[in-house]
Amino acid sequence: MATFLKSTEIPIDNARTLPREYYNSPDILADEMERIFARRWLCVGRADRIPSPGDYFLQQVGKESIIVFRDRSGGFRAYYNVCRHRGTRLCEEHTGRFSETIQCPYHAWTYALDGRLIGAPSTGDLEGFNKSDYPLFPVGVEIWEGFLFINLSEKPERFDQASQALIGRFSRFNLPNLAVARTIEYDVRANWKLLFQNYSECYHCGPVHPALTKLTPPTSGENDLTEGAFTGGFMVINRGHESLTMSGQACGVVVGDLPEEDMNRVYYYAIFPNLLLSLHPDYVMFHTLWPKGTDRTQIFCSWLFHPATLSDSTFNPDDGVGFWDMTNRQDWHICEQSQLGVESRAYVPGPYSTRESLSVQFDREVLRSLGHPVR
Numbered sequence: 001m002a003t004f005l006k007s008t009e010i011p012i013d014n015a016r017t018l019p020r021e022y023y024n025s026p027d028i029l030a031d032e033m034e035r036i037f038a039r040r041w042l043c044v045g046r047a048d049r050i051p052s053p054g055d056y057f058l059q060q061v062g063k064e065s066i067i068v069f070r071d072r073s074g075g076f077r078a079y080y081n082v083c084r085h086r087g088t089r090l091c092e093e094h095t096g097r098f099s100e101t102i103q104c105p106y107h108a109w110t111y112a113l114d115g116r117l118i119g120a121p122s123t124g125d126l127e128g129f130n131k132s133d134y135p136l137f138p139v140g141v142e143i144w145e146g147f148l149f150i151n152l153s154e155k156p157e158r159f160d161q162a163s164q165a166l167i168g169r170f171s172r173f174n175l176p177n178l179a180v181a182r183t184i185e186y187d188v189r190a191n192w193k194l195l196f197q198n199y200s201e202c203y204h205c206g207p208v209h210p211a212l213t214k215l216t217p218p219t220s221g222e223n224d225l226t227e228g229a230f231t232g233g234f235m236v237i238n239r240g241h242e243s244l245t246m247s248g249q250a251c252g253v254v255v256g257d258l259p260e261e262d263m264n265r266v267y268y269y270a271i272f273p274n275l276l277l278s279l280h281p282d283y284v285m286f287h288t289l290w291p292k293g294t295d296r297t298q299i300f301c302s303w304l305f306h307p308a309t310l311s312d313s314t315f316n317p318d319d320g321v322g323f324w325d326m327t328n329r330q331d332w333h334i335c336e337q338s339q340l341g342v343e344s345r346a347y348v349p350g351p352y353s354t355r356e357s358l359s360v361q362f363d364r365e366v367l368r369s370l371g372h373p374v375r
């Protein structure tokens, strides 16, 4: 049985917020891209984005472009979008379908879907040239609970080892069988860490989210993942309400096989470094975060429902989507204000409250990853 702790019971040892350079230094961002985003498993959305063999999409990670696609046997593969001849991007279109091969638009080098170079015009007279020496550069891919993850590292840590705390934890939510009803893209003028820190606490909920606060008391709830790369727990939905929706009523059938106690809870997990997972009784919302600059983050937010909800017109998924779109925008706005403030010459790190203990854990994970002293 999981042990649950109130946020205020997790020690923070007088932690302070991060210094200014963590929010405005291009060098630190470059380090984060190298030591975090090029090494950890990153969520790139749901596997059903590419339902048929040959379907692909491109995922930008910093300056890298990655081709993620479904192969002939229904498995998933990913490659750097880089030709082995002169390095040209192989694909320009963000989504599409390969027929049998991937062909470079520059000099028509051609690759099989398993990455082998199978065609390289006029190379027959090159001494010592062997097509087998020039496969596409592979990128790690894993599927977990219907989510696809990629890993840019040359030797990725095994997903099941890196993600031990997650494996099996959400089985009751039936995640592999849920379907995306909506996805909204947000362009937020704030550092990715401010967004992660913000998600990790509800100290701000009273001032920032009046509607949310009516449905779920900001000091309610407890955490069952309290340190390391994955943190989170639940908050309680007030009596008389069923979910976090504009109406306060459920906007779909129950997503999975949930015990009674989960029917008035929302579970929130911050999955380092780029996935935020919010599980409601009747829908699941997830965000993926992509740093675009020291003060800019691209966010995709999607809402998953049980297929029975989507085929039943008596339900209105927009009741949940609209609630969180409003709440998201409140969060993005306050994080943008925070970005402007921490860039000030006057800003110095301030003391975290005990209600922000999971934000402290996040900061520590960043500092550990960068090889910086953990304060």
Ligand code: FES
Residues within 6 Å of the ligand: 083, 084, 085, 086, 087, 088, 104, 105, 106, 107, 108, 109
């Ligand atoms: S750069 Fe791709 S074939 Fe020449």
Ligand SMILES: [Fe+2]
Residues within 6 Å of the ligand: 198, 199, 204, 205, 208, 209, 331
């Ligand atoms: Fe918030």
